[in-house]
Amino acid sequence: MRLIDVAHARSGDKGDSVNIGLIARDRSDYPLLVKEVTAERVAHHFAGVCLGEVKRYELPNLGALNFILTSALGGGGTTSLRVDAQGKAMGEALLFMEIDV
Amino acid sequence: MNTVRIANGQAFWGDSPAAPVAQVRGGDIDYLTLDYLAEITMSVLRKQYERDPDAGYARDFVDLMSEIMQECLERDIKVVANAGGVNPQGCAQALLDVAASKGISGLRVGVVTGDDIMAQLDDLESEGVPLQNLDTGTPFDEVRDRIASANAYLGAEPIARALADGANVVITGRCTDPGLVLGPLVHEFGWQWDDWNLLAAGTVAGHTIECGAQASGGNFQGGWRTMDDLAHVGYPIVEVSADGTFVVTKHPGTGGAVTTATVTEQLLYELGDPATYLSPEVTADFTALQVQEVGPDRVEVTGARGRPPTDSLKVSMAYSDGFQGAAMITYAWPDAIAKAELADSVLRTRLKDLGLPLRAIRTDLVGYNSVHGRVVPPAGSDQSEVVLRVSIWADDPDTVSRFAAEIAPLVMGPPGFTGLLAGGRMRPSRVMAYWPTLVPKSVVDPQVIVRDGV
Numbered sequence: 001m002r003l004i005d006v007a008h009a010r011s012g013d014k015g016d017s018v019n020i021g022l023i024a025r026d027r028s029d030y031p032l033l034v035k036e037v038t039a040e041r042v043a044h045h046f047a048g049v050c051l052g053e054v055k056r057y058e059l060p061n062l063g064a065l066n067f068i069l070t071s072a073l074g075g076g077g078t079t080s081l082r083v084d085a086q087g088k089a090m091g092e093a094l095l096f097m098e099i100d101v
Numbered sequence: 102m103n104t105v106r107i108a109n110g111q112a113f114w115g116d117s118p119a120a121p122v123a124q125v126r127g128g129d130i131d132y133l134t135l136d137y138l139a140e141i142t143m144s145v146l147r148k149q150y151e152r153d154p155d156a157g158y159a160r161d162f163v164d165l166m167s168e169i170m171q172e173c174l175e176r177d178i179k180v181v182a183n184a185g186g187v188n189p190q191g192c193a194q195a196l197l198d199v200a201a202s203k204g205i206s207g208l209r210v211g212v213v214t215g216d217d218i219m220a221q222l223d224d225l226e227s228e229g230v231p232l233q234n235l236d237t238g239t240p241f242d243e244v245r246d247r248i249a250s251a252n253a254y255l256g257a258e259p260i261a262r263a264l265a266d267g268a269n270v271v272i273t274g275r276c277t278d279p280g281l282v283l284g285p286l287v288h289e290f291g292w293q294w295d296d297w298n299l300l301a302a303g304t305v306a307g308h309t310i311e312c313g314a315q316a317s318g319g320n321f322q323g324g325w326r327t328m329d330d331l332a333h334v335g336y337p338i339v340e341v342s343a344d345g346t347f348v349v350t351k352h353p354g355t356g357g358a359v360t361t362a363t364v365t366e367q368l369l370y371e372l373g374d375p376a377t378y379l380s381p382e383v384t385a386d387f388t389a390l391q392v393q394e395v396g397p398d399r400v401e402v403t404g405a406r407g408r409p410p411t412d413s414l415k416v417s418m419a420y421s422d423g424f425q426g427a428a429m430i431t432y433a434w435p436d437a438i439a440k441a442e443l444a445d446s447v448l449r450t451r452l453k454d455l456g457l458p459l460r461a462i463r464t465d466l467v468g469y470n471s472v473h474g475r476v477v478p479p480a481g482s483d484q485s486e487v488v489l490r491v492s493i494w495a496d497d498p499d500t501v502s503r504f505a506a507e508i509a510p511l512v513m514g515p516p517g518f519t520g521l522l523a524g525g526r527m528r529p530s531r532v533m534a535y536w537p538t539l540v541p542k543s544v545v546d547p548q549v550i551v552r553d554g555v
Contacts, residue, residue: 008322008323012370012371016236019370019373023369025362045476057375059388059390062365081493082463083471088320091322096473
């Protein structure tokens with residue numbers, strides 16, 4: 001299945017980095033997110049887009065993970081030539097990821 | 102006061118003009134907070150100020166206040182806005198003029214200044230403050246002569262001070278977004294500046310509503326189809342108790358929804374390390390927050406933890422960094438994508454022949470793969486149509502203009518050039534880039550004065 005079946009997401013920019021908050025739709029799926037959506041897998045998913053590193057933070061209290069992808073916005077903010085210069089749709093791009101259940 | 106009701110009516114300059122009016126008229130609130138300043142807005146305002154010393158602030162705010170000032174004063178709704186830009190005094194004067202011209206009495210405008218450190222940059226450099234780019238580590242020398250604005254993020258303290266001095270409208274320049282909410286809470290509840298958990302709770306409350314309807318059903322990835330009446334989406338309100346617990350809600354009869362999911366999406370928005378949310382007065386920790394529904398469109402947030410802040414303030418500078426332009430042409434079936442790719446190749450060959458000094462060039466096929474790229478592969482390539490978008494970045498405007506002149510001739514390239522999507526020939530647009538850095542807190546001295554109307 002894809003992440004979109006079990007999670008929702010919101011993304012935003014900080015300079016040339018993007019953050020993606022990934023939230024389990026059902027709290028009981030949070031451990032699945034922790035197990036499947038590792039920083040390594042997210043880096044692989046965004047290969048060629050995220051040119052820096054991926055950091056993951058866990059928020060079990062919110063049933064959520066927070067990812068920081070550095071060097072991911074083509075310079076970021078006002079200098080980026082990207083259509084999605086602020087990474088607003090990158091959360092949804094993450095939801096395309098296939099996971100094993 | 103048992104609880105303080107703080108409403109957000111503006112998440113950025115250009116947000117809905119109707120939202121703040123609806124927040125005032127839709128029910129009881131104690132405070133209306135408004136955010137006007139994006140990261141590079143200050144550089145734009147500084148240019149306006151240099152042309153006209155009465156300008157340099159968010160004029161939209163003055164227009165808004167002329168509509169709601171009377172009602173806010175009558176109902177004791179206080180307004181806190183970072184609308185002052187690079188000229189908070191000019192903004193305050195404009196409000197006082199509105200009050201005078203409308204015969205409105207009782208206006209007391211608190212003005213917060215001291216965020217503008219443009220004039221201190223030389224001193225800071227000679228004192229050995231590095232001012233290097235916080236994100237990239239690039240030395241300040243590379244941009245020093247192109248800096249167009251430099252502002253420290255002030256916090257809640259000067260806002261609380263202005264309210265204590267009797268202001269019913271507070272205008273700041275650069276200020277943290279959560280500070281617009283924390284300032285009123287400190288003032289109302291008498292929280293101390295070392296009540297770390299309370300300061301953190303107020304900061305989280307501010308973070309929750311700082312992006313307007315993003316907490317109440319706007320930009321809601323988790324269930325946008327289920328949001329009713331987004332045309333009249335209710336902007337968020339926090340009802341904060343003296344113990345720092347708060348309920349996120351919105352006015353009855355408005356669109357959107359406040360659910361644990363909408364609030365959680367916003368809590369995570371633009372978050373870095375959730376245990377270390379930096380602000381001038383407190384470092385907040387989000388990792389023990391609890392979010393639960395306590396009624397329809399009512400979500401309670403508890404569990405904020407805080408610890409002492411760092412010794413630094415974040416500074417946002419803007420500097421001039423060349424010019425950009427983008428051309429867009431729509432190609433259609435058959436072979437829409439192949440035609441767009443050929444046009445791109447023709448264009449790039451001609452640019453190469455010209456030897457134009459480009460810093461960057463980028464081609465996107467809009468409607469095909471321009472947003473997700475290879476991360477979400479397009480379903481097929483036999484499109485009915487696609488938009489070729491070619492964008493460039495150069496040091497000088499003439500290069501962008503020369504590039505622009507190469508677009509129309511593509512009509513003699515692959516068939517079906519349908520014209521320029523954005524209208525006539527593009528004009529170079531100046532790029533103002535963002536330079537985040539840190540300064541020691543000790544070099545910034547926020548000042549507050551309260552100016553009385555009639």
